Amino acid sequence: MSAPTNQRLSVIAAGIVGNVMEWYDFSLYGYFAVALSHHFFPSNNPGLSLLETFAAFAAGFLVRPLGGLIIGRIGDRHGSQRALLISVVAMAIPTTLMAFLPTYEQIGVAAPVLLVSLRLLQGLSAGGEYTTSIVFLCERSPERRRGILSIWGLWGSVAGMLLASALSDGLAQLLQPDQLEQWGWRLMFALGSLIAFAGVMLRRHLKPAVLSHNKTSQPLRMVLKHRSPITKVMLLNVASSVSFYLLFVYVVSDLETIDKLSAATALSLNTRVMALLLILYPIAAWISDRVGRKPLFVIGSGWLVLGAWPIFTLLQSDSLNNILRGEVGLVMAVAILAGAKNPANVELIPGEVRNTGLALAFNVAEGWIGGLTPLAATWLVLHTGQPLSPALLAAAAGLITLITCIGYTRETAFTPLIH
Template identity: 50%
Template sequence: MIVKAQETSNIRVILAGLVGNVIEWYDFALYGYFATVIGQQFFPSSNPSVSLIAAFGAFAVGFLVRPFGGLLFGRIADLLGRKQALILTLLAMAIPTVLMACMPNYSRIGIAAPIIIVLLRIIQGLSVGGEYTTSIVYLVENAPDQRRGFFAIWGLWGAVLGILLASAIASLLANILDPQQLDIWGWRVPFALGSLVALIGLLIRRGLVTDVCTEEAIDPVQQVFGKYRMQVFRLFLLNIGGGVGFYAAFVYVVSYVKEIDMVPERIALNINTVSMAILLILYPLTALLSDRIGRKPLLIAGGGMLMFGSIPLFQLIHTTDPLRIFFGQLGFVIALATLSGGLNVANVELMPKAVRCTGLAFAYNTSMGIFGGTTPLIATWLIQGSGNPISPAYWLAGSASITLFTSIFWVRETRLSCLS
C-alpha cells in the first residue's frame, strides 16, 4: 500500500502531473505530423501511400507495446510509489526524442534505419504506457475530494499542451522554411528541442515527496488478470471512443488535410494548432462541470456527440476551404472536451485502489493500442481500399458507440465515491 509521506502543495501536484505528459505527447505528435517525410526518408517506396502506411505502422507499434509498459510501470507505481514510476517513465521518454533528432536515414544506413525507428517507437510506447495513467492517479489521489475532476484533467491538459507545442513548432517551421528545407533537416529541429522539456520535467519530479510503502502488497499484475478483470475490461471499453476520436481529429487529420484535401501543410498545421488551443481552454471547464453535475452526464453527452457527429464533421473537413475544415475540427474539439471532462477522473474512481495504477494502465493502454494508436493506419487503409474519403468517419462513429453504450449501461456515478 502506498501513502504520502507528507502533503504536497496543489500547484506542485499539478505541475508534476502534467509535465511528463507534455514531453511524452510532444514526441508522439511530432512523429504523426511529420509522418509523410519520415515515411519518405526511413521507409522509402515508389508509392508515397506505401511509405506513409509504413510510417504510421511504426507509429502504431509504439501503441501496441503500451499495455506492457502499463503493466511494468503500473506495478512499480502500485508497489514502490508513484514518484519512482513517474521519474522512470520520463527518463525512458527522453531517449527516443533525442535520438530522432540525429538518426541517419535509409539512404545512409540502409535497412538499419527503419529498424531503429521501430525500436525507438517501442521504447517510447513502453514509457507512455506508464506515464499518462500514473500521472492522473497521482493527481486524483492528491486532490481535494470536491475537485478531483479538475485536478485529473491536468494530466490530459499536459498531453494536449505537448501536442499543441509540437503543432505550433511544426507550423512555425512550415511557415519559415521552404518544403525542401523542411524535408531535409527542418523536421529534426523539434525533436532536438524536446530534450529541454524532458530536463525541466525531471527536475520538477525529483523534488516530489517520496511515497512510503506501509505493508506488503499482493502482486497487482496477478490481480488485474484475476480478481479485478471485469473492472479492467469496463475501462478498456470506456476509453475506445475518446482514443479513436483524439487520434483521428488531432494527429491523423493533418496528413488527411494535406494528402486527401490537397491543402498546404502550413494551413493544416495552423488549423490544428488553433483547434487544440481551444481544447486546452475547454478541458478545465468541462472538468469543473463534472465536479458539479457528475461524471456520467458528460460521458453520455460526449460519447453521443462523437457517435452521431463523426460523419457530418468529416464531411466538413473534406474540403479545400480552410474555414470549413476549422469548423469540422471545432466540432470534434467540443465533443472530445465534453467526454474527457468526465472520463479522465472516472478512469481513476472506477479502478479499485489495490490495482489502481496497474489496472488503469493496462485497460487504458490496451484500448489505445488496439483502437486509438492504430487509427491513422486504419484510416489511411480505409481510404486506400475503398476510395471513399469519408470512410474514417465510420470507424470513429463505431468506436464512439462502444463508449456511449458502456457509459449508459455499465458505469455508475462516481463523483461522491470514496477513493479508498
C-alpha cells in the same frame, strides 16, 4: 484538509511536465509523418508509403500496455512518484536519438528498423506516464474536485502536443518546404531533451501520497481479481481514444495528402484547435465534478455516433473555414469525453491495483485501438477510395462507449475513491 496552495501547485506542475514532454515527443512523429515516410519508407506510391509510416507509428502503441504494466507495477509497489521519474527519463533517450537517425538512402533497410525500435522504446515509456500522473493527481485531490485537478495531467499531454504543433508550425513558416522535409523535422526532436530536463528536476523530490489502502506486492496477480472494472474503463476510453487520434494525428496528414493543403496550413489548423481543447478541458472537468461523469460520457459518445459523418464531410471540404468547423466538431467530442473519463479512470479501479489496472485498461484502449486508428483510417481510404470512410471508426467507437456507460457503469463523481 487540502494541501496548501503552493504545495498543490507543485503537485500539479509535477503531474503536468512529464505529460508535456512525453506527448511533445510522441506526437512529433504524427506531425512529420509525410516527411518521415519519404526518408524511411520510400515508395513510388505515396499512399502506401504513408501507410507504412503509420504502421511504424502504431508499433509504439502496441507495446504501451506492456510499458503501462511495468511502470504501473512500480507505482503500485513503490509509489507513483518513483514511477513518474522513471517514465520521464525513459522517453528522453529515444526522442533525442530520433534527431540523429540516418535515412533509408544512407543505410538502407536498417533505417526503418532503427526508427521502429525507437518508437517501441517511446511506447514503453508513454504507456505508464499518463495513467500514473492522473493517479498521482487524483489521490492528492479533495473530494468533489478530482475532475478539475486530475484534468491537468491530460492537459499537460495536449499542451505537449500543442507545443510540438506550434513549434512545427513556426518552423514550417520559417523554412522552405524542402528544408522542412530534409532536416527541419530533426530540430524538433532535438528540442525534446530540454523539456525532459525540466521534468526530471520537478519530479526528483516528489513525496508519496498518504492513502488508506496498502500497496500490494503482487499487483499483476491482483489485476485478475478486478477484471470487471478494468474492462469497463477500457471500453469507456474507446471513444475518446479513437476521436483524439483521428483529429490530432490522422487529420493532419489527411489534409496534406487528400485535401492537398501545405504542411504549414495543416499544422496551423491543428495548432488552433489544440489551443481550443486546452481551454475546454478544465471547463468539462469542472462540469463533471458538479453533474457527474455519466452525463458527459453520454453526450460525448452520442456526439460521435450522430455527428461523425457530418464532421468528416466538413473535413473534406475545399473551404478552410469548413475544415476548421469539422476539426472543432471533433474537439468538442474529445473535450466532453475527457471531462468524464479522466477522473472516472481512477475512480472505477480499486486502490490496490490502481496504477497497474488503469495502465492496462487505458493502454489497450489508447494503444491498441486509438493508436491503430490512423493506420486503420489510412487503410480504409486507400482500399475503398472514400475519404469519408474514417467517420465509421469514430461512430463505432462512440457507440461502444455509449453502451458501456448507459448499461454497465455506475456514477463515481460523488463518492470517495475505492480503497
